[in-house]
Amino acid sequence: MKKITVHTSTPYDVIIERGSLDRSGEYISSVTKSKKAVVVTDDIVGPLYADRLVSSLEKSGISASVFVFPNGEQSKNLTVLSNIFDFLCMKNITRSDFLIALGGGVVGDITGFAAACFLRGIDFVQIPTTLLAQIDSSVGGKTAVDIKGGKNLVGAFKQPALVICDSDTLKTLTPQILADGMGEAIKYGMIKNSELFSLIENHCLKNIDEVMDELVYTCIDIKREVVEHDEFDKGERMILNFGHTIGHAIEGWHGYNNFTHGMGVATGMCIMTKKFCSKELSDRLVKCVENYNLPTSTDIPMSELLPFCSKDKKRESGNISYIVCPETGRAEIRKATVKEFEELMEG
Ligand SMILES: NC(=O)c1ccc[n+]([C@@H]2O[C@H](COP(=O)([O-])OP(=O)(O)OC[C@H]3O[C@@H](n4cnc5c(N)ncnc54)[C@H](O)[C@@H]3O)[C@@H](O)[C@H]2O)c1
Numbered sequence: 001m002k003k004i005t006v007h008t009s010t011p012y013d014v015i016i017e018r019g020s021l022d023r024s025g026e027y028i029s030s031v032t033k034s035k036k037a038v039v040v041t042d043d044i045v046g047p048l049y050a051d052r053l054v055s056s057l058e059k060s061g062i063s064a065s066v067f068v069f070p071n072g073e074q075s076k077n078l079t080v081l082s083n084i085f086d087f088l089c090m091k092n093i094t095r096s097d098f099l100i101a102l103g104g105g106v107v108g109d110i111t112g113f114a115a116a117c118f119l120r121g122i123d124f125v126q127i128p129t130t131l132l133a134q135i136d137s138s139v140g141g142k143t144a145v146d147i148k149g150g151k152n153l154v155g156a157f158k159q160p161a162l163v164i165c166d167s168d169t170l171k172t173l174t175p176q177i178l179a180d181g182m183g184e185a186i187k188y189g190m191i192k193n194s195e196l197f198s199l200i201e202n203h204c205l206k207n208i209d210e211v212m213d214e215l216v217y218t219c220i221d222i223k224r225e226v227v228e229h230d231e232f233d234k235g236e237r238m239i240l241n242f243g244h245t246i247g248h249a250i251e252g253w254h255g256y257n258n259f260t261h262g263m264g265v266a267t268g269m270c271i272m273t274k275k276f277c278s279k280e281l282s283d284r285l286v287k288c289v290e291n292y293n294l295p296t297s298t299d300i301p302m303s304e305l306l307p308f309c310s311k312d313k314k315r316e317s318g319n320i321s322y323i324v325c326p327e328t329g330r331a332e333i334r335k336a337t338v339k340e341f342e343e344l345m346e347g
Pocket of ligand 1: 076
């Protein structure tokens with residue numbers, strides 16, 4: 001078992017261990033005295049893993065009810081959030097009880113936000129079951145739901161009490177959803193750790209499972225370091241957005257349909273590296289991204305993407321921050337006016 005402690009305003013542990021889902025009752029008992037929990041999950045993950053979680057909790061004397069909602073981003077909304085609150089009331093959940101998010105980033109984000117709001121805040125535990133959720137969304141305390149005005153626009157910072165990552169659960173992911181998470185893993189290698197990048201470029205989608213625990217551990221440790229320095233996203237945390245400005249623009253151009261976040265990040269990283277870095281680095285990144293069947297370029301004209309970049313919520317009053325990695329393992333935050341950024345990207 002590997003453990004990482006995240007020293008944020010409320011510190012917590014991240015456990016990385018194959019098979020830990022079946023020991024989660026034991027691990028959770030060490031962070032709470034409560035004997036009552038609600039597991040929030042979706043209709044794909046629930047049937048696969050909820051029974052095992054509930055039985056592990058019962059062995060540790062914790063009784064749990066399960067709330068299930070339809071899988072997918074379209075459920076990360078205020079209606080499902082409200083249904084979760086109603087369920088918590090029906091189950092007489094009190095301030096000393098807790099929630100468990102069992103699923104991908106959608107489950108984690110909405111459960112975390114429910115935990116931040118219900119009774120002005122109760123504890124929650126993350127059991128992420130996608131690669132993206134294990135290496136990114138379950139750590140760092142950002143929780144949110146989507147509203148008509150945009151993705152993740154209503155949310156809160158709420159750190160979990162514990163995160164349990166069982167990489168065996170990743171075996172039931174479709175290749176596309178696994179690849180999506182690899183987009184973020186490649187990003188960590190590019191921004192902070194050249195050995196991680198080498199590990200990833202020397203594997204591919206078919207054999208990455210062989211080194212999954214090492215990969216998950218290293219990515220989470222990078223996220224830990226960045227989040228500890230900038231818990232509330234005021235500066236350094238921005239480097240986690242490498243590839244995201246263009247990536248979000250491509251996702252937005254596609255109307256968030258048929259083009260996933262990982263595909264956007266992968267394309268965004270390749271476009272930024274081709275534009276601002278050496279041909280050698282750009283070729284290396286493209287080859288690595290191709291190992292995971294992710295796209296490396298887009299046919300959409302830059303003039304059609306740029307309006308989406310200026311809507312990005314990371315933008316501040318006419319200025320935009322963008323990330324460039326001049327070599328693997330090193331990121332630079334660069335700032336420009338929206339106009340300068342557009343000129344650079346179109347040039
Ligand atoms: N809070 C943060 O810091 C942060 C960071 C990055 C992304 N996010 C959010 O995360 C969300 C995306 O997360 P995601 O990519 O995990 O998507 P997701 O939660 O929608 O999961 C993708 C699909 O995989 C299925 N699934 C999950 N685990 C599975 C398993 N083990 N086996 C089989 N199927 C499984 C789900 O049912 C779903 O259909 C977005 O809403 C995004 O905004 C949040």
